Amino acid sequence: MAVVFRWLLRLASLAVALIVIGVALAYYLGSRSLPDYDKTLPVAGITADIEIVRDNSAVPHIMALSDRDAFFGLGYVHAQDRLWQLMMMRRTAQGRLSELFGRRTLRTDTLLRRLDIYTAAKASVEHQDARTLDALEAYSAGINARIAEINANSLGRGAPEFFLFEAEIAPWQPADSLAVIKLMALQLSGQIGDEVLRARTSLLLGDEQRLSDILPDMPGSGVAALPRVAQLPQGSGTRQASAAPVGGDFLWPVPRRGLAGASNVWAAAPERSASGGTLLANDPHLGFTAPTFWYLARMQLKSGGVIGASIPGIPALMVGRSEQLAWGITSSYLDDQDLYFEELNPDAQGEYRTPDGFKPFETRQSIIRIKGEAPVTLNLLWTDNGPILPASQFNLDKITPPGHLVSLAWTALSHQDTSASAAIGLMMSQSVEEAMEVSRLYVAPSQNLTLIDADTVALKLVGAMPRRDPAHESLGRLPSRGWIAANRWQGIFPFSANPEFLAPEGGIVGNTNNKLVDRAFPDHVSYNWGDSQRVQRWQTMMQGRKVHTRDSFVEAQLDTVSPAARTLLPLIGRDLWYTSEAAPEGTPERRRQRALDLLANWNGEMNEHMPEPLLYSAWLRALQARLIRDDLGPLAEEFDHVEPLFIERVFRDVDGASAWCDVIRSATVESCTDIARLALDDALIWIEEHSGKALESLRWGDEHLATHEHPVLGQVPILRYFVNIRQTTSGGDHTLQRGVTSGRGPNPFANVHGAGYRGVYDFADPDSSVFVSATGQSGHPLSRHYDDLGQLWRRGEYIPMSLDVGLARAASVGITRLVKP
Template structure:
């Protein structure tokens, strides 16, 4: 027996030793790719030495004698810190993910091949201006210098992920950067899905008022009634049930409600306490680890610029110079239309046009797939755009037999000069310069907020489709592609884009709210991203005669929900302080406790409070009860509470209280009945999920910011090292916006928000501040992987200074690139 124990001890010891050695080996290989920031490196491709000073937050400050060499340095530092992220985005745009990840990304690759984003980017290179071509080429050379260094010095393939997903890394090309801009446009666009959902809902709701309830227009002057979708496209069945679509791995198209958003506002010197313009900006995107944003400072020939950019793109998309600041928000321009194309009965390779039938433009495309045979697909284009299959975006549910769907989208142009506009913006010295250079911007459409020495401005930038005034659906529903009045007629001139320059009130701002009320076809959009945050913003802006940097920060971090303050008195008006005394632990007592808590709540979505969680759960179950019996399985598509819908129902606007009656029951339910039942649903769910002590609930426990690694984030054990989770305040309708997931077992996780925040004060530019939501490094073993995340979560910032000596003080390293 003793001998058995000795052998068991030896085997256990050997196993432990081998495990330790394996961990050490893995750590050694992974740590080889950790960047060394304090060094001198000889490189080819520069005309003068480049100095890269990394301040104590690891923000690189790049100095060189020429702009070309500065962009070279930017390419180098992006590849140092975010090589995996860059290569993943490039492969996504190219439709080549399956070469690394196998069949699970095949649907993603198929979509990107059909959209042709990368070939269009290649064609667009020649249309950039000379300065931008120089920047693209120099930036690519900087990226490739890092790749050469990795190969020469065996630096762990550049990132740990490349050991797990082995694939060759091709040199960076100028077209790669343009392709990433187009990929960002795809991530920010949601109109295709909105059109399909509106069509499907229209088929289920014969009453136009009920369609206006569940998919409401932002209040304002009336909009002409739309035709029923079935009358536009004969042959579509009224009931359009579809199996729930599985979101393909690494799919860049966001689920409904999670496309682009953002906040930005500016104050002229006359409205600033220190007589210098102010600007605040926090662009919103889906959270990832690392964040999509990368902070940097470039010393260009026109002066220093500092702000946030996207790895792979040689531009600071948001930021400031000494003279001017610029911020971006999603404009919600309707830049996509779905067209239903009729196939020829004699030749299905032809489709109907205003001039008769015409053959598709087709070509073959081969997708290589890891560990399995390649797939050959046929790409088809019509005059209106690429043909998409019925299996994507639920298009099959709204496409009649003998037809296919095609997509028109402003980003699908081979002459995309958006990159030139982005580069030119960094060189602009005045607001007028910035407005002039962004006339060439195409997609993704944005609202550009500017603060300069002489004025402030807000202008929609991006190509606006020219639609016929007689368009059948005004672009809100899929329309017949062979009818001339439905087809786009080119683009409107940039002068048609809405702009607000030097307003008399001295303040401009945008929270994705409705910015204009022009009649179709100059309307910009029927869909807007916000109807609630703008109300709180307006009140806070008008509450002060003059503003400061700190007051702008206060607004940026505000967590009060106007929606909660509006809706709770409506849905609870017949429930407050009513009912009989109930014993402890009974559903009636729990309901009374919930109502008591909410009755004394001011609508602040604070992470430490229980009321935000009770409110959010109540509204979620309430909307589901209101729509489930009317929409059936389609109700699952409405994942987020629409405050305007709830308000219409409980104010009975145009008979909207009809939603409260449950069709399948004999009784006639009132809205009070449904509100009470929904609150009981919420209390039961909260008890099962978080515990029955309502006073002990915490919003932050449910509203965790999910900065997850897009590839390794679901790998057992490893996910604890690569994912960054933080309890957060805010919510779907607060200025500190934290958009919730809306579905699944954790519907209130914070999955979409401000990955970047910046506040710029031109009375004292070096007092400006900014922050990103994770850290500068994409390497999970680096201390800079998540070091900014705690500051971001607490609402803190880091200095945004162009002072070279300040950057040098306590720097984490200085890299010198010298000519080879």
């Protein structure tokens, strides 16, 4: 027995030793790719030495004597900190993920090959202006210099992920950057899904009025520029009635409904600023990842210093400021996509119907290589309207008639896309007027661009706005017949037709993805907007004081009060507050009374430490499910986020909307009060099964975890604990500090989409401006800068956003000098 024990002990010791050695080896190999910020490196392709000072948050301050060298430096630091992210974005745009991940990403590759955005990017290179071409080439050279350094010095392949996935790193090219811009346009757009969902819902309901309930049009005339404070009617801005009562697969790049691009931005003119200088606050919203999409940087250009947030792969600061200008963006929700049914010729294969008769598809074959399997050959098809989409994607097979295919018209498919020239020109602009002029070059993605200089504030919708025929049979809201001439695009509106708000009288402009303007079709901009709630709170906070400061803009950015909760709770609970009979402890009735007592005294603040936000959110989620489940059947699963306008219409009985409360399949006629009570019980049962805690002990933050997942390794056992970042957060779907919930799965209230970047710029004292990102600068899980900004972001704190390189140098974590050999 002793012998057996000794051998077991030896084997166990050997196993432990092997594990320790394996972990040590993995750490050693992984740490080889940790970037060294303090070095001197000879590189080819620069005209003079470049100095890159890393401040204590690892934000690079790129000091160069020429613009070309500054863009070289930006490419180098992007590759130094985010090489894996760069390569993944390029592979996604090219439709080449399956070479690494096998069949799991075939669906994604198939879509990107059919959209063919990489070909459009290559064709667009020659349409950039001279300074942009120079910047693209220099930026590419900077990335390639880092790749050459990794290969020459055996620096762990540049990122730990490359040890897990055999991937050759091809040199970066200018077309790669343009393809990344187009990929971002895809990730920010949701019009395809909206058209398909509207079509599917209309087929089920068959009632135009009920369709208007569940997919409501945004009410009101639109908000962008606010009036003078003195001109506001008494009590306005405190509450605005929403309506008069009067998949994704692995690495799938298309957002689910409710998770397309979003953002907040607002600006104040000198007369609305306590310090007499203009102010701007911006927080763009994207899906959370680890690391975040955003990368903070400062560049020294001939036009002066610029500082802000870039996206790895794109040689520009997409948001930020210079000494003379600051700019911020929000998703415009411009309707820049249309789906078309293309009728096949029953008598001739390979032809589709046009206004002038049948004609052949434009065709090309494309081969997708799949790791461990035989390659797949796609037969790509194009029509006059655009590429043919796979019937198996976007639920197109559920709405496409027999003998038809579906094509897509989309501005981002342009082969003459000059958006990169616009982004780089914007960085170099010296005034609002100059920035507005260069913004003519934007094509896609469309954004609301907010600008300030020393004296002026402005907001302009930028990007190509499709011109539709007034006789369009679906107004662009549903897939339409592609062979009808009136349904086809009639070109692009002139830039002057894009909504513009320049130096408004009230001194405040802003956007929360809300409706900008109320125009008749075809000048309408969009029928689908991203917000009907946050804008109410924004108006209140902007008009609640005559003048603003940097700190008041920060306060608005971090505000967690839900106007939706303040509007809806009095409606759905009006017949339930304090009306039930006394019930003994432990009964469902007593638990319901306790929940209603908590909610009755709640002010709508979605604070992570409070139970009420979870009670409210679970109740509303259960309520919407009960209202629509019997009418829509399985399609109800697609409505996985609460639509406040729908709930309000139902409980105010707008145009008979209370009909949703009656359960069609039951003999009893249910009232809205009945459904509200049943939904509250549903919510309380879910909470008890999910948490098991007393209601008073619940914490919204325990469910509303900001979920920054590594896109590839985030679900791998053991590794996910090292690469994913979890943070308890306040806010919700409809607060200015927006944290959109997942809406499905075992954790429907996980925070998966929000402000990956926040910045507030004060031109009274520019160097007092502040910014922060949601994770950290590095994409390397072993780096202390992988998540060091995350806790600041979670607590609503910022770091200085100064152009003073001396401040960065005083607390630097390293200085890199790129020198001519």
